[in-house]
Amino acid sequence: MSAPKHINFLIVDDLYSIRKAIKVSLTNLGYYGEIFEADSVARAREVMTTKKQEAPVEFIISDLDMPGETGIEFLKFIRESQSFSHLPFLMLTGVNTKDQILEAISNGVSSYLLKPWDDKTINHKIDASWLKHGN
Numbered sequence: 001m002s003a004p005k006h007i008n009f010l011i012v013d014d015l016y017s018i019r020k021a022i023k024v025s026l027t028n029l030g031y032y033g034e035i036f037e038a039d040s041v042a043r044a045r046e047v048m049t050t051k052k053q054e055a056p057v058e059f060i061i062s063d064l065d066m067p068g069e070t071g072i073e074f075l076k077f078i079r080e081s082q083s084f085s086h087l088p089f090l091m092l093t094g095v096n097t098k099d100q101i102l103e104a105i106s107n108g109v110s111s112y113l114l115k116p117w118d119d120k121t122i123n124h125k126i127d128a129s130w131l132k133h134g135n
Contacts, residue, residue: 001127001130001131002127002130003059003088003126003127003129003130005030005031005032005033006031006032006033007031007033007058007059008033008034008035008036008055008056008057008058008059009026009031009033009034009035009036009057009058009059009060009061010036010037010038010044010047010048010057010059010060010061010062011023011035011036011037011038011061011062012037012038012039012040012041012043012044012060012061012062012063012066012071012074013039013062013063013066013092014039014040014063014066014067015063016039018063018092018115019037019039022061022092022122023035023037025117025119025122026122028119029119029122029123029126033058034055036057040066040067040068040069041066041068041069041070041071041073041074041077042068042069044060044062044074045074045077048078048084057084057087058087058088059087059088059090059126059129059130060074060078060087060088060089060090061090061092061113062074062075062089062090062091062092063091063092063093064091064092064093064094064095064100064104064112065093065094065095071091071092071093071104072100072103072104072107075089075091075104075107075108075109076107079107079108085108086133087133088110088126088129088130088132088133089108089109089110089129090109090110090111090112090113090125090126090129091104091109091111091112091113092112092113092115092117093112093113093114093115094114094115110128110129110132110133111125111128111129111132112125113125
């Protein structure tokens with residue numbers, strides 16, 4: 001089962017260039033829902049709560065390593081929330097660190113994506129994440 005093309009995404013990465021590249025990939029793949037951005041976990045939490053009613057986030061793509069709170073901490077927040085625990089969560093990382101990936105898996109990550117990626121790979125990861133969370 002493929003993810004629908006109208007999904008509201010939240011992209012969380014401290015680097016603007018990565019957020020922009022993900023947006024380009026999503027556009028290339030035909031996704032046309034809202035795409036929200038956050039440069040920190042603190043900002044991502046704000047987006048999750050403020051957009052909850054008007055245009056709810058339906059899919060999260062988050063970097064693993066960020067200043068302040070990490071992607072793992074954000075993942076834990078999402079999985080512990082009654083409102084958001086069902087959301088697909090794709091972890092983006094530049095390092096293939098087994099311990100961090102295992103920690104993400106143990107905390108309910110839907111899938112992970114290594115940087116750099118291509119459109120085919122991110123599309124596959126989005127579909128797999130969507131399917132895993134029964135949406």
